[in-house]
Structures are given as structure tokens and as C-alpha cells.
Amino acid sequence: DAGITQSPRHKVTETGTPVTLRCHQTENHRYMYWYRQDPGHGLRLIHYSYGVKDTDKGEVSDGYSVSRSKTEDFLLTLESATSSQTSVYFCAISESQRGHEQYFGPGTRLTVT
């Protein structure tokens, strides 16, 4: 597996609380992505980054923000968690934009009660 870690791996939180998930890579890849995976929906892109401080929205970005202050770290923040954000979150990295494969992290299971 590519050098990608996610933390925490599991989290239970209450509605209305802020949550930050971390993705860390040791591959020095330029592109990083956050996806959520829900039954019947496959994987859906939340936000992605194409460099330090360069980010853009994906298909399901409402309620999420991201930051990338270093090449190796990409943070996903839920400002005020809702039950609809209960999901498994995967980070992915890619060397370049031009059709290069994306490698996924181990995932974070988030439960919002």
C-alpha cells in the first residue's frame, strides 16, 4: 500500500460538534482527495487539493471544508456534524492530474449520533 495514513480510524461524535479528519502521505504526491462512501452510492468526492493551499470542491462539498498547509497533510473538517455525515471517509492521493491512478488510505469510520 502507498504511504497513506488516516486518523482517527474510528470516531463517534454528537450532532453539532466540529470534527477534523487527517490524511497524511509520505509519497510527496501533488494531488490529494477526500471521498465519502455510503451504501448504494459508491464513492463520492468531497474536496480535492492540487497543491499546498490549492483546493477545490467536489460533488458533495456542502457542510465540509478542507485545508492543506503542507504537501503531506490534507485535513477535512465538519464544522457542525450532522447525522447525514455518518459515513466512511477515504483519503486518496495521486501523482498527477493526467490519468494517474489514485491510491486510497485505510478509511475513517465516522458516526454522528
Add this chain to the structure above:
Amino acid sequence: GENVEQHPSTLSVQEGDSAVIKCTYSDSASNYFPWYKQELGKRPQLIIDIRSNVGEKKDQRIAVTLNKTAKHFSLHITETQPEDSAVYFCAASYNNNDMRFGAGTRLTVKP
């Protein structure tokens, strides 16, 4: 935006038989089509991909075909084995931006 549909949602085959999973996409600009395998509780892992300038690609027992005119692509697994049992996802994107995934196919290979 791109929309990817995947069929069937579940597929059960006998060991040694072939399995075929089909996907259609809507955006004619899409040029990259990967397939991922995800075992229970694990991360998705890329098993094969194809770019729009190629019609077919093979890797041992796995092959992918692409029909750009019809906007569909398929995954073919021959001589299936129990360890092929997993959920398979197709995806489509233009230069790896905003990749859209199908909903997945749960493949069960019965010994």
C-alpha cells in the same frame, strides 16, 4: 457533471466461470476509466484502468473494454476464484479531476 451507472449490483458465479460487470458514463469528455476492488472492511484498490485512446487492456485474468461511441466500458474476469469475491467499482473522469464512481457490484464466487 459526469454520471456513472454500474450493473449488476450483485453477481454470483461458480468458481472457474467468467464474470462481467458493465458501466455506462454520460460525459463524452471523460478519458480515464479505472476499476477498483474493495474487500470487506478494506480500502479500494486499483486493479486495472484504461484510457480513452485504447479499446481494450488485459492483465492476466482481468480485462477491460471501452466503447467510446456508446460510452460504456466493462470489466471481464476469467477463471474466477473465491478470492475474487469483493465489491468492484468502476469510475470515470476527465484527467483524474472529479472522478465519479459507480454504485458498485458485489461479486460472489462460489467454490
